Amino acid sequence: MRILTALFGGLAIGIALARWQPEWAAAGASVAEPLGTMWLNALRMTIVPLVVALLVTGVAATARAARASRLAGRAIAIFIVCLWISSSLGAIVTLTLLDLFPLGADAAAALRSAFVSAEPPGEVPPFSDFVVAMVPTNAVSAAAEDNFLPLIVFTVTFAFALTRLGDEPRDLLTRFFQAIADAMLVVIGWVLFLAPIGVGALAYVVGARAGTAAFGALVHYVAVVASVGIVVWLLAYPTAMFAGGVPLGRFTRAVAPAQAVAVSTQSSLASLPAMLRGTEMLGVPVATAGVVLPLAVAIFRFTGPSMNLAVALYVAHVFGMSLGPEQIAIGIAAAAITTLGAVSLPGSISFVSSIAPIALAMGVPIEPLALLVAVETMPDIVRTLGNVSMDVAVTSVVARGGEAEAAGRGAGEAA
Template sequence: MSSSAHKYSLTARIFIGMAAGILIGVLLQLLFDDSGDFAFSVFGFEFSTYNILVEGIFSTLGQIFIASLKMLVVPLVFVSLICGTSTLSDPSKLGRLGAKSVGLYIVTTAIAITLAMSMALLFPPGESGNLSTDVVYQAKEAPSLSDVIVNMFPSNPINSMAQGNMLQIIVFAVLFGIAMAMTGDAGKRLTAVFEDINTVIMRLVTIIMNLAPYGVFVLMAKLFATVSAETIYDLVKYFGLVFIVLIIHGLATYSILLKLLSGLSPIMLFRKMRDAALFAFSTSSSSATLPVTMETAKNKLGVGNSVSSFTLPLGATINMDGTAIMQGVATVFIAQVYAVDLSMSDYLMVILTATLASIGTAGVPGVGLIMLAMVLQQVNLPVEGIALIIGVDRLLDMTRTAVNITGDCMVSCIVAKSEGDLDEKVFNDPKAGLKEEDVDFEHFEKNT
């Protein structure tokens, strides 16, 4: 590439943007505190340097970047899933994909919360019991299991797409794809159209990926310019423990499962997940990162479209390993702060409730805190305790999301290998997908 921007890999550029954003954010917080900010007036309006940079430029550009990613989610999931299901020669494969995917997601979530609670009991984060907060947390009511099942089926699929209801979109896309597969020549012609649309959407994903270093920069700059250092210091033990358990689960649990169930190299998986993990870390949203996750699974990991188009949207909706880890540590932490002794049956109830809630509350806004409120109520712990950890939850959410999408791709690789829909040459090729992820904007006309 002749462009100077392409001297570095996409991963390096994203990392540079992240590091620069963190540095700028910290400097802004140090330089422009309440006493040192530079304020001025224009036509009677008061302006602040800090507010212009953080709440103005960084916030606006960051929201545009997140919106650009979310813009792709619904069309990508809908079109990709239709392409995958419409070409299924064996209808029973869809049932196997669902059973294997959901089963693996439940297993990893159960392991995650068990690991989290075990570590929290070994290294008690709330034993001092002297934390207090002025924040009040109002628990929202979680939907019943019956409501969740009924709400999976859309009465108005267009409305489901407008609202971004992922489970309803998945159900409609699967049914639409199956109908196309059963319609003969008309279905084949329509499949070709959707395949072309899918190709264009994936190219749009690549364009957004190449703008990611700038989006990551403004997101990190705003976050670290506003996060309170005092809040982190007060909860450093809780924060550190959750972070360590997330890393252990992401590296150890996923490595063991991938090696045992597929024989694939965990090192290669983690190496190829770098870009998607950095995206997830920056956006704190599995759904917003979904276009990048799907691009990674197809082009870098060699997962077939019929598998990735099903397992990844499903994982972005119901796979809550990172959230389960937060719940496990937070439950023990809150019990210790309030000096409440939990029995072994209570701990088993927490594991069961959190595991089932990861599916039962799928697609609900603020799902992590709703699930935690359910867990606390189940073992009679005060829900107000959630207010203690809200301050640092945003930072931990970044790491949780990176762990979640890594788990999504790990499960996709295992399912694809078991279904014979994994290109192992692509998976084992360190350079696979690198060519597809770059767009040479300077020579765009020649390429087209």
């Protein structure tokens, strides 16, 4: 609420001064813009170490869970397939919505003018260059230059190599990267404590330069991203029906209490007890739900790839970028992969660190993210609703698969 209040307060002051005291508005913008840029840079400095650390610990946790039991391995396989579906669906729905309901040219131009520090998009290199660039010659150089696609490839490769080490060195390195992630989260907490100053300064600049068009652009952004999330959220219902074998009415009643908790807390973790109760109502064995649901809360965020990619595509739309199939494919891959290492915290905390790697991999400016984080509370409710609903749906799918496997073994033994 502090951030949201700063956003609307900064916009209102900027718009008012631009209308009645243009000279004061310009003078204020020259002071506010460096403040906002410093705050954005403070967020950006945590992205590389946090993403690398979270990817390494996320892959390590996933591999450890898969080795722990066949049930966990089956759940993780379903999680990964769902994340790629979410990412692909997010690209399709977002691009369709932006084609049908584009942001007005005046509003887009006004918003672009407020982010003069954003690097203008360059020419799209050929597909062969993208393929070659996926394998970094120097991982440190890729990190220093914010080349996230090769950095992600190296980090995921390193993380899988880590899982092949002995217990002692694997645990040592995992704890090392977990400590880095924890330290970066502390830094992010400090930066977000100052968010009202940074967001207020950036919002003032946007209001002074973009005028009332800024309000319309933010409403349009929230509508597009939330719509993508709603489409992905609703996918949980046919998943439970057709893959989980659960009647629609029964699933709707079972998941409703968890959804109520999700709306009020914006936390999948806080919704876990209600989700466990919901799976019990569906007849899922406690032994299955007790493994799958905590695992889902830890590493499976179904709406993450689609909505994170939607934000990056929206920024590209604002800047008038014509993304080619290669860039969209890279965005889909980056969104699906980085979600495995996403931090399980409210969206306003993980917003920049989750979306910046996707945007940078696609060549999309990330400066607008510092402003869009202020309205993340609204889409984050949809994110959590979708995550909670799909967690319960996938648990029913895993349980049904376990029953089929058990029946098959029983038939084989009888024969």
